[in-house]
Amino acid sequence: MAEAAEKEEPAAEVLLGVAPGPHIVSARSTRSVMIDVLIALIPVVVVGLYVFRWRALALIATCTCSCVLYEWLWQALRRRPQTIGDCSALVTGLILALSIPWTVPWYVPVIGSGVAIIVAKMFFGGLGTNIFNPAMAGRAFLQACFAGQMVNYLLDGQGPPGAVQAATRLGGEAVAVVTTATPLAAAKSGIVFSLRDLAVGTVNGSVGETSAVACVLGGLYLICRRAANWRIPLAMLATAAVVAEINQLVRPDAPFTAAHHLLAGAMLFGAFFIATDPATSPLSRRGLWIFGAGVGLLVMLIRLFAKAPEGVMYAVLVMNMAVPLIDRWTVPRPVGGPVPRPKPA
Amino acid sequence: MAVMSKTGIPGSRSFARGLHPDQKKAISAAAGIEVLPTPKAVLVPLLQHTGAPCEPTVKPKAEVRLGAVVGEAKAFVSAPVHASVDGVVAAPTVTTLPNGRHVAAVAIAAAQQQALAREALWEEMYGGDWPTRGLERFAPEQILQAVRGGGLVGMGGAAFPTHVKLTRNEKRPVDTLLVNGCECEPYLTSDHRLMLEAPPPIVAGALLAAAAAGAGRIILGIEDNKPDAVAAMRGAADGTGVEVAAVKTKYPMGGERQLVPAVLKREVPTSGLPLDVGVVVLNVATAAAVARAVLRGGALTHRVVSVTGEGVRQPKNLLVPVGASYAELIEYCGGLTADAARVIAGGPMMGFALADLDVPVTKGTSGVVVLTAEQVASAEETACIRCGRCVDVCPLGLVPTKMALAARHQDWEVARRYYLTACCECGCCGYVCPAGIPLVQLMRMGKATMPKE
Numbered sequence: 001m002a003e004a005a006e007k008e009e010p011a012a013e014v015l016l017g018v019a020p021g022p023h024i025v026s027a028r029s030t031r032s033v034m035i036d037v038l039i040a041l042i043p044v045v046v047v048g049l050y051v052f053r054w055r056a057l058a059l060i061a062t063c064t065c066s067c068v069l070y071e072w073l074w075q076a077l078r079r080r081p082q083t084i085g086d087c088s089a090l091v092t093g094l095i096l097a098l099s100i101p102w103t104v105p106w107y108v109p110v111i112g113s114g115v116a117i118i119v120a121k122m123f124f125g126g127l128g129t130n131i132f133n134p135a136m137a138g139r140a141f142l143q144a145c146f147a148g149q150m151v152n153y154l155l156d157g158q159g160p161p162g163a164v165q166a167a168t169r170l171g172g173e174a175v176a177v178v179t180t181a182t183p184l185a186a187a188k189s190g191i192v193f194s195l196r197d198l199a200v201g202t203v204n205g206s207v208g209e210t211s212a213v214a215c216v217l218g219g220l221y222l223i224c225r226r227a228a229n230w231r232i233p234l235a236m237l238a239t240a241a242v243v244a245e246i247n248q249l250v251r252p253d254a255p256f257t258a259a260h261h262l263l264a265g266a267m268l269f270g271a272f273f274i275a276t277d278p279a280t281s282p283l284s285r286r287g288l289w290i291f292g293a294g295v296g297l298l299v300m301l302i303r304l305f306a307k308a309p310e311g312v313m314y315a316v317l318v319m320n321m322a323v324p325l326i327d328r329w330t331v332p333r334p335v336g337g338p339v340p341r342p343k344p345a
Numbered sequence: 346m347a348v349m350s351k352t353g354i355p356g357s358r359s360f361a362r363g364l365h366p367d368q369k370k371a372i373s374a375a376a377g378i379e380v381l382p383t384p385k386a387v388l389v390p391l392l393q394h395t396g397a398p399c400e401p402t403v404k405p406k407a408e409v410r411l412g413a414v415v416g417e418a419k420a421f422v423s424a425p426v427h428a429s430v431d432g433v434v435a436a437p438t439v440t441t442l443p444n445g446r447h448v449a450a451v452a453i454a455a456a457q458q459q460a461l462a463r464e465a466l467w468e469e470m471y472g473g474d475w476p477t478r479g480l481e482r483f484a485p486e487q488i489l490q491a492v493r494g495g496g497l498v499g500m501g502g503a504a505f506p507t508h509v510k511l512t513r514n515e516k517r518p519v520d521t522l523l524v525n526g527c528e529c530e531p532y533l534t535s536d537h538r539l540m541l542e543a544p545p546p547i548v549a550g551a552l553l554a555a556a557a558a559g560a561g562r563i564i565l566g567i568e569d570n571k572p573d574a575v576a577a578m579r580g581a582a583d584g585t586g587v588e589v590a591a592v593k594t595k596y597p598m599g600g601e602r603q604l605v606p607a608v609l610k611r612e613v614p615t616s617g618l619p620l621d622v623g624v625v626v627l628n629v630a631t632a633a634a635v636a637r638a639v640l641r642g643g644a645l646t647h648r649v650v651s652v653t654g655e656g657v658r659q660p661k662n663l664l665v666p667v668g669a670s671y672a673e674l675i676e677y678c679g680g681l682t683a684d685a686a687r688v689i690a691g692g693p694m695m696g697f698a699l700a701d702l703d704v705p706v707t708k709g710t711s712g713v714v715v716l717t718a719e720q721v722a723s724a725e726e727t728a729c730i731r732c733g734r735c736v737d738v739c740p741l742g743l744v745p746t747k748m749a750l751a752a753r754h755q756d757w758e759v760a761r762r763y764y765l766t767a768c769c770e771c772g773c774c775g776y777v778c779p780a781g782i783p784l785v786q787l788m789r790m791g792k793a794t795m796p797k798e
Contacts, residue, residue: 014681016688018700019723020786022772023693023716024366024531028734028779030727086727128728128780229733278732283744285736327747334767335361335602335741336615342798 067093098208219272235292387668530692752791
């Protein structure tokens with residue numbers, strides 16, 4: 001028996017190591033957290049592929065490949081250890097792809113990925129020390145440079161192929177819906193989409209933001225796996241709902257109800273996948289509530305009072321800037337109270 | 346829960362945050378306590394406790410009997426040490442304790458004939474009758490004297506001299522004695538076995554300790570993963586007034602700052618002691634040692650140690666003399682497996698890795714855990730992604746990542762802002778950190794190097 005033979009071995013052969021405690025650790029790694037985010041994005045990607053077909057595929061491929069490539073290149077040029085193995089560049093690329101219109105020409109995502117990875121992430125020291133959500137910083141750059149392309153949701157005067165097909169099958173009137181702009185842009189001109197369309201995702205918009213159901217599904221997975229803190233989406237969505245309700249009371253003729261606001265645009269995608277980026281959100285529990293509520297409030301203020309139809313990106317970026325301050329203001333009280341200060345002699 | 350209303354434990358029996366590591370108690374929980382055959386020699390360190398070291402009182406070649414004082418404690422916060430075998434004192438020497446401290450030690454070569462060994466030793470230590478009535482005849486001073494003379498220290502790990510804890514202080518009266526039978530560290534089963542095999546001395550010792558400290562109420566807290574120990578202790582405590590509280594199984598329930606709020610709903614102040622909220626906490630093994638010191642005049646010369654983990658061939662719970670070497674214990678348990686990679690004095694969360702197995706077991710050694718290469722394979726450290734898992738598990742409600750990174754950069758202002766000195770080094774943060782940052786090590790280093798205010 002091999003086991004018996006093993007037992008005959010002298011114990012002196014064993015090499016013992018020394019390290020500080022704890023001597024046992026959980027199985028989680030940064031990589032596994034990032035892979036969880038990728039898994040959580042599967043429903044969103046599937047709906048995106050259905051609604052936008054090969055355009056979505058090309059966009060996702062371009063963004064993820066260029067993000068990973070940029071990070072590899074940056075580290076290679078600086079002769080630093082490679083970090084692409086942690087999968088965070090993959091996550092940034094995917095989220096960027098899912099947050100831009102399906103119609104953009106190929107160089108737009110390539111430039112956006114460069115800004116996201118090199119400027120927003122690596123300039124600031126890489127994963128964990130970046131102040132701004134890389135994907136949103138990249139998208140903001142694109143919004144500034146390619147203003148026209150970033151709000152164009154029609155290709156040859158047509159809406160997304162998958163949504164058009166689905167709507168045609170369901171009956172004539174929906175066709176108008178899917179050939180118009182995004183639900184939020186349409187709302188500015190008084191066209192209100194059905195909640196059913198918003199939930200399922202047979203509407204126009206950025207690749208990842210059409211289906212509310214897909215966002216919630218993936219978001220719940222993230223929360224169950226603790227890859228995202230549940231306090232941020234809850235605070236953000238609750239605040240947005242309250243502001244939307246108040247708006248309804250003040251302006252009863254407003255086309256969008258609270259439900260519309262929650263389901264349309266990037267609200268849910270942002271709540272679960274963008275605002276929850278751990279590196280750019282606070283650490284303490286109180287801080288997470290404040291951060292989430294701040295994002296929700298800003299999104300609604302932009303949607304209701306600004307000229308732009310959507311506000312998730314700017315809301316997240318503005319709150320990212322507030323994170324160091326929020327952290328500083330919300331140092332939790334230790335169990336047993338703060339460390340007593342020595343009395344001055 | 347009916348039990349809760351009946352016994353009236355004020356606390357919720359749990360605490361906020363904390364974690365649930367794989368317990369691994371089954372490896373040694375069923376192994377009854379065996380008495381280690383008397384080793385050929387023991388090495389009794391002159392500092393086994395928190396406090397001042399002892400002065401040696403024996404010369405080389407002197408003959409000593411089991412329980413004879415070999416090092417006396419001059420300071421108040423100190424405890425004498427005793428010979429743990431019958432034998433002859435050898436030349437004075439120095440040893441390195443698992444925590445890295447170099448201390449003087451008295452080496453004793455054991456005699457061929459031991460007055461007490463095997464079953465007789467167990468009977469003397471924990472067997473026979475332990476009265477729970479009529480203990481009023483012992484005055485508090487008498488109990489304290491026996492406890493101090495017996496060299497008792499906390500046997501849960503920190504090894505704080507027991508008589509200091511039990512000494513009454515008019516400014517801070519004690520109303521409750523909390524006996525700690527949680528044993529929340531994974532793997533360890535020494536307290537569990539003691540509660541199963543020797544409940545009467547634990548109860549008697551708790552009654553005596555409470556009498557000394559002036560505590561009117563005695564509660565024994567046991568994690569609910571040990572229902573057999575809860576039942577055994579309830580049986581032994583019946584009619585004595587000692588209450589038994591089954592508390593939630595959660596690491597680090599056995600920490601004073603967790604157990605006191607969980608049972609009594611009182612928060613131990615940061616930088617303070619349970620004493621500040623009228624509580625004294627004693628480990629179950631310490632309670633049994635109190636009974637033995639007072640009722641049988643025995644010193645703390647032996648203790649139960651779990652020798653366990655995947656890296657040891659025959660995991661056991663052993664009654665060993667203080668001063669026996671770790672190598673001897675492991676040898677008795679069949680030796681190390683071929684893939685053994687780390688030997689830990691204490692539990693895997695807060696214990697110390699041994700660099701040398703030829704060091705002595707002390708009064709505070711609750712276990713020896715041997716882990717395999719696969720278990721201790723540590724991932725490469727990556728940057729903090731601020732995921733907040735450390736914040737989610739810190740039982741003291743701290744922000745470990747901020748404290749640890751501030752300590753690494755010696756940014757003492759930030760370290761103070763995040764209450765670095767409040768950290769109890771329980772290891773929860775280091776356990777969960779997905780980036781593999783040595784949070785506990787950094788904080789321990791920070792606490793040691795941070796300039797005093």
